[in-house]
Amino acid sequence: MTTIxxxxxxxxxxxxxxxxxxxQPDSVSPETRQRVEESIAALKYVPNMLGQGLRKKRTMAxxxxxxxxxxxxxxxxxxxxxxxxxxxxxxxxxxxxxxDPEEELKQxxxxxxxxxxxxxxxxxxxxxxxxxxxxxxxxxVTVLDYPMPENDVDVVRCDTHxxxxxxxxxxxxxxxxRVAMLSGDLAIVTAxxxxxxxxxxxxxxxxxxxxxxxxxxxxxxxxxxLGVLQSxxxxxxxxxxxxxxxxxxxxxxxxxxxxxxEDLSIVTFDNARTDTVLDPFFTGVVQPIAEMATVATxxxxxxxxxxxxGTGRDEILPTIxxxxxxxxxxxxx
Amino acid sequence: MTTIxxxxxxxxxxxxxxxxxxxQPDSVSPETRQRVEESIAALKYVPNMLGQGLRKKRTMAxxxxxxxxxxxxxxxxxxxxxxxxxxxxxxxxxxxxxxDPEEELKQxxxxxxxxxxxxxxxxxxxxxxxxxxxxxxxxxVTVLDYPMPENDVDVVRCDTHxxxxxxxxxxxxxxxxRVAMLSGDLAIVTAxxxxxxxxxxxxxxxxxxxxxxxxxxxxxxxxxxLGVLQSxxxxxxxxxxxxxxxxxxxxxxxxxxxxxxEDLSIVTFDNARTDTVLDPFFTGVVQPIAEMATVATxxxxxxxxxxxxGTGRDEILPTIxxxxxxxxxxxxx
DNA sequence: ATCATGAATGGTATGCGTACCATCGAGCAC
DNA sequence: GTGCTCGATGGTACGCATACCATTCATGAT
Numbered sequence: 269m270t271t272i273x274x275x276x277x278x279x280x281x282x283x284x285x286x287x288x289x290x291x292q293p294d295s296v297s298p299e300t301r302q303r304v305e306e307s308i309a310a311l312k313y314v315p316n317m318l319g320q321g322l323r324k325k326r327t328m329a330x331x332x333x334x335x336x337x338x339x340x341x342x343x344x345x346x347x348x349x350x351x352x353x354x355x356x357x358x359x360x361x362x363x364x365x366x367x368d369p370e371e372e373l374k375q376x377x378x379x380x381x382x383x384x385x386x387x388x389x390x391x392x393x394x395x396x397x398x399x400x401x402x403x404x405x406x407x408x409v410t411v412l413d414y415p416m417p418e419n420d421v422d423v424v425r426c427d428t429h430x431x432x433x434x435x436x437x438x439x440x441x442x443x444x445x446r447v448a449m450l451s452g453d454l455a456i457v458t459a460x461x462x463x464x465x466x467x468x469x470x471x472x473x474x475x476x477x478x479x480x481x482x483x484x485x486x487x488x489x490x491x492x493x494l495g496v497l498q499s500x501x502x503x504x505x506x507x508x509x510x511x512x513x514x515x516x517x518x519x520x521x522x523x524x525x526x527x528x529x530e531d532l533s534i535v536t537f538d539n540a541r542t543d544t545v546l547d548p549f550f551t552g553v554v555q556p557i558a559e560m561a562t563v564a565t566x567x568x569x570x571x572x573x574x575x576x577x578g579t580g581r582d583e584i585l586p587t588i589x590x591x592x593x594x595x596x597x598x599x600x601x
Numbered sequence: 602m603t604t605i606x607x608x609x610x611x612x613x614x615x616x617x618x619x620x621x622x623x624x625q626p627d628s629v630s631p632e633t634r635q636r637v638e639e640s641i642a643a644l645k646y647v648p649n650m651l652g653q654g655l656r657k658k659r660t661m662a663x664x665x666x667x668x669x670x671x672x673x674x675x676x677x678x679x680x681x682x683x684x685x686x687x688x689x690x691x692x693x694x695x696x697x698x699x700x701d702p703e704e705e706l707k708q709x710x711x712x713x714x715x716x717x718x719x720x721x722x723x724x725x726x727x728x729x730x731x732x733x734x735x736x737x738x739x740x741x742v743t744v745l746d747y748p749m750p751e752n753d754v755d756v757v758r759c760d761t762h763x764x765x766x767x768x769x770x771x772x773x774x775x776x777x778x779r780v781a782m783l784s785g786d787l788a789i790v791t792a793x794x795x796x797x798x799x800x801x802x803x804x805x806x807x808x809x810x811x812x813x814x815x816x817x818x819x820x821x822x823x824x825x826x827l828g829v830l831q832s833x834x835x836x837x838x839x840x841x842x843x844x845x846x847x848x849x850x851x852x853x854x855x856x857x858x859x860x861x862x863e864d865l866s867i868v869t870f871d872n873a874r875t876d877t878v879l880d881p882f883f884t885g886v887v888q889p890i891a892e893m894a895t896v897a898t899x900x901x902x903x904x905x906x907x908x909x910x911g912t913g914r915d916e917i918l919p920t921i922x923x924x925x926x927x928x929x930x931x932x933x934x
Numbered sequence: 935a936t937c938a939t940g941a942a943t944g945g946t947a948t949g950c951g952t953a954c955c956a957t958c959g960a961g962c963a964c
Numbered sequence: 965g966t967g968c969t970c971g972a973t974g975g976t977a978c979g980c981a982t983a984c985c986a987t988t989c990a991t992g993a994t
Contacts, residue, residue, distance in 0.1 A: 269739060272980065273980080281944090282943065283944090285943060286981095288982095295943095296943085300942080312738065314713045314714055316655075316980055317714045318654045319651075319655055319982085320980075322655060322950060322951095337676055343676070346697075350697070362695050378692050381649070382662075406602060614973075615974045616951075617953095617975080620951060624952085628972075652949070652950030652979090653952075654979095656951050656952045657951080
C-alpha cells in the first residue's frame with residue numbers, strides 16, 4: 269500500500285513536504301503543493317492512521333458502546349453520536365455488548381487497544397467497573413442514560429424516576445385505579461427507578477402498586493402481561509418500562525381478547541420514534557435521544573480537547589410526554 | 602499510557618520478552634512469564650494496536666458498511682458479521698451511510714485509513730465505484746445483498762428476482778387478480794429486480810402488472826398505497842418490496858378503512874425477524890440474514906488469510922417463505 | 935555588497951511493537 | 965574436553981507519519 273514516502277519520491281520532494289501538504293497546505297508553495305497533490309492522486313495514496321495516530325498521539329476516533337443493538341433506542345443513539353462526532357471531524361468506532369457486562373469490558377478494551385481518543389458508554393449496569401477501567405487508562409469517558417453514583421464521570425441522562433411519576437399520574441388522572449407496572453431486570457437501575465416512580469405515584473394517592481420485574485424484551489413483556497391480566501383483579505391500565513415490554517404486553521392483551529385502549533390502557537417508556545412506524549401507537553415518555561447523544565459527544569470532546577477538566581457533570585435532560593392511541597379514560601368502553 | 606517498554610523495565614526484561622509473553626507465551630520460561638504477567642497487571646498495560654498494526658501489517662479488524670441503520674434488516678447483518686468476526690478473533694469497525702453513495706465512499710476511506718484487514722460492504726447502489734475504490738487499495742472486499750455485474754468480487758446474496766416471482770405466484774394462487782407492486786427507488790437494483798420478478802409472474806398468467814416506484818420507507822409506502830388503493834380498479838393484494846413499504850401500506854389501508862387481510866392482502870420482502878415483534882404479521886419472503894453475514898465474513902477471511910485467491914464468488918442463498926397474517930384468499934371477506 | 939529576515943524545504947529522531955539475527959549458557963554425544 | 969544443538973533472552977532496525985531543528989535561498993534594508 270502506498271506510503272507518504274512513495275508519494276514523496278514520485279513528486280521529488282521530502283516526506284515532510286507531503287505531510288505538510290496534507291496537514292498545513294498553506295505552508296507549502298502552490299507549485300509544490302500541486303505536484304504533490306497530483307502524485308497523491310496518481311498513486312491513490314490514502315493516509316495511514318496507524319502511523320499518524322502513533323506519532324500524533326490521537327486517532328480522531330471516538331468509541332461508542334451500546335448494550336442492545338436490536339433496540340431502536342440504541343440505534344438512535346448511534347446515529348446521534350455518529351453525526352455529532354462527524355461534525356467535529358471524528359470517526360466513531362462502535363461496539364455492542366448484547367447486555368453482557370463481561371462483553372462490555374472486552375469491547376472497552378478493544379477500543380482502548382485501538383487508542384480511541386475517548387469513549388461514550390451506555391452501560392449494562394451502573395456499577396463502577398467499566399468506568400474505572402477506562403479512566404484507569406487516563407481516557408476520557410462519558411456515560412449515557414444511567415446515573416453512576418460511584419464514579420466521578422460526566423453523565424447525560426433523563427430523570428427517569430420523575431418521568432415514571434408523571435406517566436403514572438397521567439394514567440390515574442384518566443380514572444384508572446387498578447394499575448400494574450411491568451418493569452425490566454431488577455439488576456438494571458432504570459428498571460428500579462421506573463418502578464419506584466410508579467410506586468411513589470400510586471402510594472401518593474393511596475393505591476397499591478403491583479410491580480412485576482422481568483426483562484426488557486417483548487417475550488418478557490408478554491409473559492408478565494399474561495400473568496397480571498389473568499389475575500382476579502385485572503388491571504385496567506399497564507405502565508411498562510420499555511417499548512419492548514409494551515409490545516409484548518399488547519400482544520398478550522390481543523390474545524386474551526382485550527382491546528387497546530378500550531379494555532386496557534398502556535403507557536410506556538422509550539417509545540423511541542424510529543422510522544419503522546409512521547404513526548406511533550403507544551402513549552408514553554420519550555427521551556430526547558438525539559440531543560442526549562449530542563450533549564454526550566460534546567462533553568467528551570470537552571475532555572479530549574481539554575476545554576473542561578473539572579469534576580463529573582450530570583446533565584439531566586427533560587423527557588417528552590406524548591399521547592397516542594394506547595390510552596383511554598377508565599370506563600370508556 | 603503504559604508501553605511495552607514500561608512493562609519490560611518493571612519486570613527487568615527486554616521489551617521483546619514482553620512481546621513474546623503476549624504473542625508466544627510458550628517461548629518464555631514460566632518464571633519470566635509470570636514476572637512479566639504480574640508487571641502487566643500492575644501497570645494496567647493495554648497493548649497499542651497502532652504500533653502492532655504498523656509492524657504486523659494487519660489490524661485484526663474488519664470493516665462493515667451498511668446503508669440504513671434504522672432498518673432491522675441492517676441490524677441483523679451487523680450482529681451476524683460481528684459474531685462471525687469475533688469467533689475468528691477479529692473486531693468489527695462499522696459505518697453507516699444513510700443511503701448516500703458519497704458518504705459510502707467517505708466511510709470506506711475512513712476504514713482504509715484505519716487499515717482494516719478487509720471490508721464487507723452492503724452498498725447503496727450496485728455501481729462499481731465503491732468496490733473499485735477498495736480493491737484499488739489491494740484490500741479484500743465482500744459485497745452483501747447485491748449482484749455486482751461490473752466487479753470481480755465475492756458476493757453473498759439471495760435471488761431476489763426469483764423470490765419476487767414466488768411471492769407473486771403465492772398471491773395469484775390465492776385467487777387474487779388485481780395485484781399491484783409497491784417498489785423502492787428505481788436506482789436501486791433490488792427495487793428493479795423485485796419489480797421484474799413481479800412483472801414476469803403476472804405476465805405469465807396474462808395479467809397486467811402495475812408497478813409503483815418510490816423509496817424503501819414507510820412514508821413512501823404509505824403514499825404509494827394511498828394512490829393505488831384509491832384508483833378505480835382497486836387491487837385486492839399488494840406486493841411490497843420491503844418491510845418498511847409494507848408498514849406504510851398497511852397504515853394507508855387502515856386509514857382507508859380496509860382490513861388486512863379481509864379487504865386487502867399484503868405480501869412483502871425483508872420482513873426481517875427482529876426482536877421487536879413477537880408474532881410477525883406480514884406474509885412474505887425472508888432472507889437468511891445471519892447465514893449471509895456468516896458466509897460473507899468467511900469469504901472475506903478466505904481472502905485475508907489467502908485461503909482463496911480466485912475470481913469473485915457469487916453465493917446465492919435460498920430465501921425463506923413465511924405465511925403469516927397479512928394474506929387471505931380472494932373473496933374471503 | 936552585506937547582513938538580517940523569513941518562507942520553503944529537508945534531515946533526523948520518535949511513537950509502539952515486532953521481525954530478525956545475535957548471544958549466552960546448559961545439556962548432550964563422542 | 966570439544967563441538968554441537970537448542971532453549972531463553974537481548975539488541976537493532978523497521979513499519980508510517982510527524983515534531984523539531986537545520987538548511988537553503990530569495991528578498992529587502994542599509
